[in-house]
Amino acid sequence: MISKKVILTGSFGVGKTSLFEQFLYSKFSQKYLTTIGVKVDKKVIDIDGKKLSLIIWDIAGEVKQDKVPNSYFLGTSAIIYVFDVTRKSTYEELERDIDHLKKMLPSGIISIVGNKIDLVNEDFIQELKQNIPLPWDILTSAKTGENVNELFLNIGSQLLAQTT
Amino acid sequence: MADVLQKTNTSISDDNRLFEELKETLLREDREALQRLQDILDQPEKLSHKMSPVLEKRLSLFKEAFPKEYKAIIEKIIAEKLANSKEELLEAIYPIMGKLIKKYISLQFQLLRESIDQKMKFSIWHKIKTKSKVFFTGVKSDEIILGDLIDSSIENVFIIQKHSGLLIASTNDDPTLHDDLIAGMMTAIKSFAEDAFDKNGAELEVISYDNYQLLLESYYSYYFVVAVTGNISSAQNAKIHEKMNTFARKNLNRNTVKTGQFSPSLSIKLKSFFLSNPLP
Numbered sequence: 023m024i025s026k027k028v029i030l031t032g033s034f035g036v037g038k039t040s041l042f043e044q045f046l047y048s049k050f051s052q053k054y055l056t057t058i059g060v061k062v063d064k065k066v067i068d069i070d071g072k073k074l075s076l077i078i079w080d081i082a083g084e085v086k087q088d089k090v091p092n093s094y095f096l097g098t099s100a101i102i103y104v105f106d107v108t109r110k111s112t113y114e115e116l117e118r119d120i121d122h123l124k125k126m127l128p129s130g131i132i133s134i135v136g137n138k139i140d141l142v143n144e145d146f147i148q149e150l151k152q153n154i155p156l157p158w159d160i161l162t163s164a165k166t167g168e169n170v171n172e173l174f175l176n177i178g179s180q181l182l183a184q185t186t
Numbered sequence: 187m188a189d190v191l192q193k194t195n196t197s198i199s200d201d202n203r204l205f206e207e208l209k210e211t212l213l214r215e216d217r218e219a220l221q222r223l224q225d226i227l228d229q230p231e232k233l234s235h236k237m238s239p240v241l242e243k244r245l246s247l248f249k250e251a252f253p254k255e256y257k258a259i260i261e262k263i264i265a266e267k268l269a270n271s272k273e274e275l276l277e278a279i280y281p282i283m284g285k286l287i288k289k290y291i292s293l294q295f296q297l298l299r300e301s302i303d304q305k306m307k308f309s310i311w312h313k314i315k316t317k318s319k320v321f322f323t324g325v326k327s328d329e330i331i332l333g334d335l336i337d338s339s340i341e342n343v344f345i346i347q348k349h350s351g352l353l354i355a356s357t358n359d360d361p362t363l364h365d366d367l368i369a370g371m372m373t374a375i376k377s378f379a380e381d382a383f384d385k386n387g388a389e390l391e392v393i394s395y396d397n398y399q400l401l402l403e404s405y406y407s408y409y410f411v412v413a414v415t416g417n418i419s420s421a422q423n424a425k426i427h428e429k430m431n432t433f434a435r436k437n438l439n440r441n442t443v444k445t446g447q448f449s450p451s452l453s454i455k456l457k458s459f460f461l462s463n464p465l466p
Contacts, residue, residue: 025366025446027350059378062351062370077352077370093377097350097446 023066025075026181027097031090031123032104033112034083037137040164041104042080045174060094067178074178087119092126099184100131100177107136107150107161117155131180135173136161324421338416340426341398343460344369345438345452348407349377352446355453357461372411376402403430408443410434412460433459 030038045065059082066075079098084090087103095101101123105113116134123132134156139147140163147161160176162169226232268275320326344365345355351373356365376390389409393400401412401423410430418426437455 023448025352025448027352027370027446060374062367062374064364064366064370075366077350077366079351079370079374091377091381093349093381094374096377097347097352099350 023073023075024185025077026099028076028078029081029098029101030078031081031101036104036106036112037164038104039080041137041170042078044164044167044170067175069178069182072182074182087122095126098127098130099181101127102133102135104135104137106138108138108141113154120156133177134158137164139163140166338414338418340412340460341415342413343456344411346373346409347443347446348409350446353448354408354443355449355456357457401426403427405434407440
């Protein structure tokens with residue numbers, strides 16, 4: 023079975039850990055996240071009969087991505103950058119953060135995810151689309167589970183496509 | 187008319203002078219007393235001489251009365267402070283307690299060593315056996331005896347891709363032990379420690395907790411983690427590192443771990459190599 027390391031990052035309070043837990047079957051202790059700033063968990067997904075093991079590193083929220091230790095990004099195949107659609111402060115530095123992540127992972131997959139869509143309506147999303155510095159890849163709700171599996175399956179498909 | 191006015195002025199002037207003389211006479215004693223008081227206030231030695239007995243008396247009264255009046259209040263404040271600052275308190279006493287415990291354990295070990303030495307003096311066979319071990323391994327006799335007394339063993343061995351934390355091989359058979367997650371968290375801890383404290387590219391080599399030691403040996407693209415229980419001697423430690431080097435030389439290269447995939451065949455070899463024989 024193929025294993026890939028995936029980083030889940032973004033500002034604090036955007037719902038990374040909730041996304042992670044919505045998707046994952048097993049839950050590892052929360053205390054690690056506050057102790058060393060990262061929590062590692064695993065999810066095996068099935069894509070067209072092929073099994074892929076995602077080792078997901080949930081990084082504690084930082085206002086600026088360059089505060090995350092560089093070594094955490096080493097050996098990573100994909101980065102999921104999460105922002106909160108209802109909090110401008112979590113996406114106003116999006117361009118700068120993604121530039122930084124591209125330097126950390128020049129040839130890997132970087133997915134931009136807007137979370138907490140259960141709190142807004144379609145008009146809000148249309149307005150956000152006009153104002154956000156970079157387009158998102160997917161909008162999710164960790165609370166209702168909307169698009170959460172799709173997010174990870176999409177990442178998994180891209181990772182499998184890279185290996186074949 | 188002018189004469190009358192002059193006489194009147196002379197009379198007022200006489201009255202003023204008489205009034206001043208009277209004032210001087212009546213207030214002389216008060217003024218002298220005030221001056222003496224001023225002198226005392228201006229000279230600290232004199233002031234101290236006068237005030238000390240009074241202050242001492244008051245202080246002694248305060249000392250007597252304070253515990254009675256304020257004991258309950260102070261006790262309540264301290265109790266509240268302790269309840270609200272348990273972590274601060276632990277932070278403060280931990281270094282002292284840690285030193286005391288360490289000192290106590292060292293002392294107990296010293297006593298144990300002395301006791302063993304004493305017993306060994308009467309055992310010719312053990313004496314010969316230990317001496318030959320000392321001769322061949324270069325390890326001190328007390329370390330060998332302690333090593334004999336405290337069982338130590340290799341519990342698990344993991345080979346982990348260096349930066350991704352992906353598990354390459356493991357000796358673990360216990361399905362409740364999530365070795366993928368252990369590999370990930372080990373790598374996170376290793377990265378965190380090296381980022382936080384490293385100044386010269388050094389790498390984390392050992393993690394100790396309770397009766398366990400995790401020995402780490404880093405290579406270019408992967409690293410070993412050997413989980414050991416019990417107290418291992420420096421000779422055993424060296425032997426484990428030697429085993430890691432031998433296994434790496436025989437079975438691993440950059441291509442083996444490049445893909446970051448778990449290898450069941452490598453895991454079988456790892457198990458056979460590390461767990462089939464007890465620690466020397």
